[in-house]
Amino acid sequence: MKKIEILSPAGSFEAMIAAVQNGADAVYLGGSEFSARAFAGNFGREELLKAIEYCHIRGVKVYLTVNTLVKEAEIEKFIEYVEFLYESDIDALILQDIGMASLVRRHWPDFEIHASTQMSAHSLEDVRLLESMGFSRVVLSRELSIEEISHISKNCGVEIEIFVHGALCICYSGQCLMSSMIGGRSGNRGRCAQPCRREYSLIRADGSKVNAKGSYLMSPQDVCTADEIARLAESGAVSLKIEGRMKRPEYVAVVTKIYKKALERHARGESILADRQYIKDLYSIFNRGFTKGYLFGKVNAQIINTLKPSNAGVYLGEVAYYDRQRKKLGIKLEDGLSKGDGLSLGVSVGRILTGRIIKDHAYAGESIEIDFIGEAADGEKIYKTSNASLLKSAGQSYENGIESVKIQLSARFEAMLGEYPKLTLTDSDGNKASAQGSKAAEKALKVSLSEQKVKEQLEKLGNTPYSINDFHMALEEGLSMPVSIINEMRREAVEQLNDMRAVRHRGRTSRGVSAIYEAGASGGKGLGKNSPKLRVKVRNAEQLKAVLGSTNFKDIEMIYYESIEELADAIEIASAAGARLVCSLPRIMRNWEYSGFKRLMGSGIADFQTGSLGQLRVACENGMTAHTDYSLNVFNSFSVNVLSGYGAKTVCLSPELRLDEISEIAERNEADAELEALAYGRVQLMISEYCPVGTLDGSCGESRKKAACKNDSTYLLEDQKGERFPVSKDGSCRSIIYNSKAVCMLDHLEEMHSSGVDVLRIDISLEEPKLAAEIVKAYASTIKNGYRLDAKALEVYASLKEQGITKGHYYRGVE
Structure with a gap:
């Protein structure tokens, strides 16, 4: 069985470091060109080179998203960018455009390509065609069940990657034109305006509005499958992907760490449920409500959150009272609260008071007051939308140059009288770095150099990504040598090893951009010669x-x-x-x-x-x-x-x-x-497994009942501007939303x-x-x-x- 990979998002350099230092096996990130998250931080060319080096030294792969559709006029620029990425030592490209995929395979045949979820691969037959094109990995649509994923994995020759945590799209990825048609910002070009997170009403044929609980009728919850890690690991998927290139580095740190620990626990035969704090931390760092999604058979009301399209937070308690004159809000806590926590009321907690006592922390069951100016009603539910202590600990896992994840090395140290000492460091990939001392070993006049002393000096690797777990000594007795020489040798060997590890794909050479651009044709067939x-x-x-x-x-x-x-x-x-x-x-x-x-x-x-x-x-x-x-x-x-x-x-x-x-x-x-x-x-703007009609005005809240379907193509979704979008369905009861x-x-x-x-x-x-x-x-x-x-x-x-x-x-x- 192939090693299962935790694949983490990196929307910025800091988020990339957070992913690596919390156990990611690979990261996916976007460059400043042709990326499907145009509003993420993304990486300029110089920064990208530094990111690749940082990751490769630490044994982490880098996949770059070039997953937008490419216009004819952009092809030459695309080719030049791919040439740069190829020479930059990127491990794989994530692509949406099938034309550009064919171009890459033709001119850079050893450049690994992955089919983006934007390619809408949702069946074995889709995957087989992509495999025939030369893709080595396919990111499946989020709508597939764990059973479908297993079937596809067993019957194809490519690696399968699946999303296991983070935001869901209500529409099949790659099939959404809603942002494009209503606002000119194309999701297929990396500029999605997230129309699914906006407010809508569902209108019946007679013009009446469906009485829905909440107005965010198309906004899905986030998927969370950490406690299903065993089934995910056994599905045949080789890469478990965390969504979140638009999220803050602390989010990446927390989620990466939890899924990595869950996978390690599964490998040891333990359960992630052994520590429920992990699941609570996932809720605390960000959630729109959690669902196990289509992966585990959830549908309709089980995946949607009509109340709020943003972070729901963790339930804290209710407003006991609001004293406007004293500017104090009373809360009966049902969860812990700390100074600096953010609340759904739109404030950050300053002082926490119990009577006249001011403190930084309070616990579930306590009745407390906080300073507050704003609006709050008695009995109003309060949610903790940011957790100061969790954010602090997440930051400490990757800030200030800390190296939390260590690569194990084997060290061999040799020193003989009258000869220059030699140090060899070897990693698990077979890279060997050797350093020779600047001075020959001498006979000790008083205290001779011990193996323990050598070991102590070589183990001083605190600010590097390495640790030594295997020592071999060939040290002649009675020798003397300055400690500074051992330290110099260690530093030199580490630098050599960094240089070796930084380049994973040796032998890549320029293909010559000017010779590549052919655009598949030389002159075309002529325009408009025959009647249409x-x-x-x-x-x-x-x-x-x-x-x-x-x-x-x-x-x-x-x-x-x-x-x-x-x-x-x-x-x-x-x-x-x-x-x-x-x-x-x-x-x-x-x-x-x-x-x-x-x-x-x-x-x-x-x-x-x-x-x-x-x-x-x-x-x-x-x-x-x-x-x-x-x-x-x-x-x-x-x-x-x-x-x-x-x-x-x-x-x-x-x-x-x-x-x-x-x-x-x-x-x-x-x-x-x-x-x-x-x-x-x-134009069909969306196609979705979610049915707003059956969920909000029918009997399909927690299951799809085709025989009782109320979607007769007469319902309309109305946005806040009054535009009305017809809601229809296909033969398998999937919702189709058409342009207004x-x-x-x-x-x-x-x-x-x-x-x-x-x-x-x-x-x-x-x-x-x-x-x-x-x-x-x-x-x-x-x-x-x-x-x-x-x-x-x-x-x-x-x-x-x-x-x-x-x-x-x-x-x-x-x-």
Whole structure:
């Protein structure tokens, strides 16, 4: 069995030190470029080099996040940055962009790459495709259960990494466009504005609001699995990842130490529960409420915290009274309190008073007073949101150059009369550092040098990351030697050892940046040479009938059909009309759902719209025709080339791209696949295993009851600005949240086509059948009329504009 790794976050140099000094086996951090946590401290190039050296000397690996989507215009800069990282001795890159992953594998084949959780790998089939691309590790989606993780680990040839502690995303990572669409800050570009932590109301079809306890309807609790360390260790995952690159160093210190100790206890056959203080410390350092998450079967109300999106703290007690005149707050404590602790009332504790006695600490059961100016009601619950003593002890574990974790060395000291003494230090990796004394050993006139004295001097390694646990002496009796020479030898050997350990990957040489940038093409296929193709996405048979009944089927090249339950009827309807039907698969397909996919391939349909890498792999390996959806986050021509290489006939581009950025892709695209873009429809902003409808207005609070599902696609999430986002679901009862406005490019179709888009997609899956048919007819007639809107098309456009439409990112883009 491979050693299980504790992987800790490092959002700053100080946090990196905190992780290393508290037992992390590896750290993940972001550079100042291409990192998915653009608002973390991150590391400039000089600081990054120092961080790598610091970690490597101490036996800790460094994984660098280059896990954002890369635009065509940024590829040359990306290549230069990877070249720098390669030469810097980074142990592995964490990547999201499949195009950039293919580039790295091609030009730096010995550079280890890990698939970010932003790649949405949630099935064995996803992992197998990533393995075939050359990834050595895959970070699985947080939604998977421990059983699924075990199944994947046993049936693939890559390492598996899982998140075990910290913040949860309510949406599958890599599938969230909400921050991007409502505020222009793309989570896929490292700038997530955390819209899931904002306040919302859930609105029924009749306009009434669901009475929810709290207003943070999309804000999940933090995951905490320290007391499940045994099951985690036996899951087959080799890396247990702690979330938190935006957290303070003390947080990193506390959480790293606890998970490391838990893993060590498990290895010794002990239980983490032997010390409940560990779990209490996890609550104290930061929590939004804790859940064991999807890992251990928790769903809906068991993962959400509608009351507070930030640190919940630890329950301290209730307000006994508030004396405004004396400016004193009385509290009956149910937990300990210390001077300097932070409270949910927005204050830091100064004096603690019991009668006339002033003290720094008080204990559970005591009634105390604190100085207070503000607002507080009798009986109000108070929470301790920061623990001064815990923060202090956490800081002491890594501050002031302390070396808390020691590397064991073997030492050999040799000294013979008339010869120069020699010291050899050897570490467990086989590195050997040797130092020779500056003066030959002499015969002692009085007190001779003893082995004990040599040992004492060599053990003076306090300010280094080393300790000696194995001594070998070849010391001739009756010798004399200044202690200063032994000390010099020790220092020299340690410096040599540091130099050896600092470089883990010897032999890395420059690949030459100028020779690398090819962008997968030399001139592309030309822009807008042929008429654009029109494809329509519908959800059900009613929409399908309406569209085919009002539009010449020859004007529509293909129809993407979503409702798998009604697929047989849809095939019949389309066949009768002479239309080509494509089965639109759900974006998320877990391991057990692939059996249904394989049955579909024998149902008389040969075209599939694929929303995941695994679906693409299975479809093409079984001789089906695949058209990839925008959920695959294609941002550059390299990604187009990768998907085309796996068999995709159509590649839908990300809706986060501007038209000029699409042009840049098209100009360099020589792949066989056609380029598709959304010309009409509501963008799917989130897909989630959490159902706000069933949780807040149904009977699915602690389990998913598909038969009793109330999500009939009529509910809306309303934000504080009054924007309303439709809440729907897929065939497996996953929630899908759509944008409040539909993208409508009816009046800009010529620009879309001339930018290099081969296929214009009209998504009417949320529209009433009559309007759906009118929209499709308007688009078809506009294309036939040379992009001129006729009277009926203008009428449709005016109606849509009145309802509220958007141009999406086609003109504004994302940073």
